[in-house]
Amino acid sequence: MKIVNARLRGSSGLYSIDFDGAYFSSITPQDRQLTSDTGSIDARSRLVCAPFVEPHIHLDAALTAGQPRWNKSGTLFEGIECWSDRKSMLEPDDIRNRALETLEQLVSHGVQYVRTHADISDPSLVGLKTLCSLRDELSDKIHIQVAAFPQEGLLSYPRGLQLMEQAIESGADVIGAIPHFEYTREMGESSLKEIIRLAGAHDCLVDVHCDEIDDPNSRFLEVLAAEALFAGMGSRVTASHTTAMHSYDNAYCSKLFRLLKHSGINFISCPTESIHLQGRFDTYPKRRGVTRVKELDAAGINVCFAEDSIRDPWYSLGNGRLLRVLDFGLHICHMMGHEDFVRALDFITDHSARTLGIEKDYGIAPGKPANCILLDGEDDYDVLRRQSDVLLSIRQGQIIFQREPAQVVTPKHLSVNA
Ligand code: 17E
Ligand code: FE2
Secondary structure (H helix, E strand, O other): OEEEEEEEOOOOOEEEEEEEOOEEEEEEEEOOOOOOOOOEEEEEEEEEEOOEEEEEEOOOOOOOOOOOOOOOOOOHHHHHHHHHHHHOOOOHHHHHHHHHHHHHHHHHOOEEEEEEEEEOOOOOOHHHHHHHHHHHHOOOOOEEEEEEEOOOOOOOOOOHHHHHHHHHHOOOOEEOOOHHHOOOHHHHHHHHHHHHHHHHHHOOEEEEEEOOOOOOOOOHHHHHHHHHHHHOOHHHEEEEEOHHHHOOOHHHHHHHHHHHHHHOOEEEEOHHHHHHHOOOOOOOOOOOOOOOHHHHHHOOOOEEEOOEOOOOOOOOOOOOOHHHHHHHHHHHOOOOOHHHHOOHHHHHOHHHHHHHOOHHHOOOOOOOEOOEEEEOOOOHHHHHHHOOOEEEEEEOOEEEEEOOOOOOOOOOOOOOOO
């Protein structure tokens, strides 16, 4: 197979992309438009890019908004309560069907790599076990990492640490913590030390829901970064949310950024989620509650965007369109300069791949697995502005779906030439 007349990110002109079975074999610049023949796909001067990556989503809770009740306050904490009620009704098929439906939505919007959290504050571990089975079953269709997430605390929830050990035995790829939700600051700190110890012992990645609160005194990020640094695990560790950083003072941030940079840890911001859940205890002015994406990125720290929720107790919208999350994120973080737009897709592609630790096999280059998407736009700026549809998704050299560009069928009624 072959794609002709493709634009690529960061370069001008048109390219032909050749596949050798499941791998890219060559990427060749064209000196003119080529006509496509059978067996080749005409990209019609649109952008071919690496698939989108969803680095942080809760598939066990997806599509449960309103069950058994709606989150009325819009706070993280009421979300945790609603979910706790729903959690007692979980069955493997219920989780499986909702996760599959959610994955379908993600895939139909160009996602081929997913990190899902699975709540392990549950003695049955049904969410984690079901998502691990689904991961194995779908492994040739989509890359899934399962993160064991102790929603009600690693140390505050009864037998939380043992449940984490069982989750690792049951196949979790990633382990997490929720230090800002532990009963005390000390328990929050200990939970991070335990997680880094377990990750070292069992060769797991780490992804912590870290400081997801507007409290400027929630400073678990420094503990996580220092533990990761001293364990030599920085690139394998991720801090998700870090919304309290929005409320840290600048002098503290200046000192903190030195450590963050040295540690090499990754960041995930969920801008639609955080603009909705944070600021809920403010009157006016009302904080945005989104971490310092622009400043982290400018400091050379790896940061990416995620959707977090699709119709769950925390957030009742969502549809798997990462371009929407990117649009929100850039607005909220004041990343609206031309220099931001020309590389906007970094935050839902390359940066996220680095967070997941999959960059070796990710990207459009000879010898890499032939995974890519075709977007209905010319470049990052155009795709972002138009919120382009994904027209084609290819995985291991095979088309997984194709979509016709949307067209208006009635005549142009503002035409003045007629
Ligand atoms: N749980 C949590 O602690 N934070 C979130 N944003 C979600 C679940 C979605
Ligand atoms: Fe989350």
